Amino acid sequence: MNTTTTPAAFRCGYIAIVGRPNVGKSTLMNQLIGAKVSITSRKAQTTRHRITGIQTVEDAQFIYVDTPGFQTRHSNALNKTLNKTVTNTLTSADVILFVVEAGTFGAADQQVIDLLPKNIPVILVINKSDRAKDKATLMPFARNVAAKFEFAAVVPVSAKQRFQLPALENEIKKFLPEGEAVFGPDDITDRSEKFLAAEIVREKLFRLLGDELPYTSTVMVEKFEEEGALRRVFCAILVERDSQKAMVIGNKGARLKEVSTQSRLDMEKLFGGPVYLEIWVKVKSGWADNEAGLRAYGYE
Ligand SMILES: Nc1nc2c(ncn2[C@@H]2O[C@H](COP(=O)(O)OP(=O)(O)OP(=O)(O)O)[C@@H](O)[C@H]2O)c(=O)[nH]1
Numbered sequence: 001m002n003t004t005t006t007p008a009a010f011r012c013g014y015i016a017i018v019g020r021p022n023v024g025k026s027t028l029m030n031q032l033i034g035a036k037v038s039i040t041s042r043k044a045q046t047t048r049h050r051i052t053g054i055q056t057v058e059d060a061q062f063i064y065v066d067t068p069g070f071q072t073r074h075s076n077a078l079n080k081t082l083n084k085t086v087t088n089t090l091t092s093a094d095v096i097l098f099v100v101e102a103g104t105f106g107a108a109d110q111q112v113i114d115l116l117p118k119n120i121p122v123i124l125v126i127n128k129s130d131r132a133k134d135k136a137t138l139m140p141f142a143r144n145v146a147a148k149f150e151f152a153a154v155v156p157v158s159a160k161q162r163f164q165l166p167a168l169e170n171e172i173k174k175f176l177p178e179g180e181a182v183f184g185p186d187d188i189t190d191r192s193e194k195f196l197a198a199e200i201v202r203e204k205l206f207r208l209l210g211d212e213l214p215y216t217s218t219v220m221v222e223k224f225e226e227e228g229a230l231r232r233v234f235c236a237i238l239v240e241r242d243s244q245k246a247m248v249i250g251n252k253g254a255r256l257k258e259v260s261t262q263s264r265l266d267m268e269k270l271f272g273g274p275v276y277l278e279i280w281v282k283v284k285s286g287w288a289d290n291e292a293g294l295r296a297y298g299y300e
Pocket residue numbers: 019020021022023024025026027028039040041042043044045046047068069070127128129130131157158159160161
């Protein structure tokens with residue numbers, strides 16, 4: 001009797017994560033790859049760039065693509081650019097995770113469903129299931145959303161509590177094509193340290209200023225130097241008005257100092273060495289409405 005079994009072929013592919021703002025897409029990706037490469041905050045619409053998170057296990061490599069929240073509330077050049085990025089990300093993925101929040105389905109979620117391509121498997125991920133007080137309500141909710149599109153699978157999870165994430169990974173794996181790994185086994189992102197530095201500062205800004213800061217504020221790393229283990233990071237925070245500049249700086253510079261200290265600590269952890277960080281605030285009026293301006297800041 002032949003008892004040898006052929007090991008399963010290696011699988012590798014791209015996974016796009018979509019959903020309306022604030023459903024937990026960044027949190028989910030960070031938990032799936034087990035590292036913090038995508039920024040998260042309570043304020044909706046914090047993720048602007050496509051971020052790739054990579055996870056390699058024995059028999060597969062998962063390449064996650066985080067998309068900016070599909071914007072429907074405002075219509076300016078920035079949002080048009082964001083929505084174009086979402087569509088491009090979707091059509092180049094092998095699997096799509098469509099994330100909703102347990103118990104909540106609205107017009108903004110439906111608008112994302114309307115963007116989903118029909119020829120790529122889409123997994124319905126019901127996140128924040130830890131919040132459902134009565135777990136019995138999850139099933140009817142899942143059935144109701146599942147009826148709106150032909151999903152390849154439905155998985156309730158809690159990104160925050162890591163509930164059901166292995167089950168989700170198994171579902172995803174089924175849809176990845178067979179093929180060799182694209183990245184090295186220890187890579188977690190293809191983003192440069194410079195890019196990650198800007199994302200970290202942006203996260204601290206949104207965390208500390210919350211709703212006071214408009215989502216059009218941005219962070220630009222103007223200089224990034226490496227000298228042995230030391231990184232020197234020179235960073236500008238761009239706001240639209242003088243009043244916002246004062247808000248970011250805070251009383252006697254206290255806010256900016258807090259942003260700076262927290263950012264430096266996070267960078268040191270991520271880069272594994274000391275970081276010298278300088279941050280200043282600039283007023284750049286109207287940049288979110290100007291497409292040429294967007295290109296200059298790398299939002300294409
Ligand atoms: N209770 C609970 N909260 C969660 C869970 N996942 C995410 N959150 C919270 O939901 C909020 C939004 O999470 P993000 O990961 O920033 O959401 P996002 O979908 O990436 O948001 P955008 O960048 O605006 O598109 C944060 O306060 C998270 O802590 C979860 O499983 N349970």
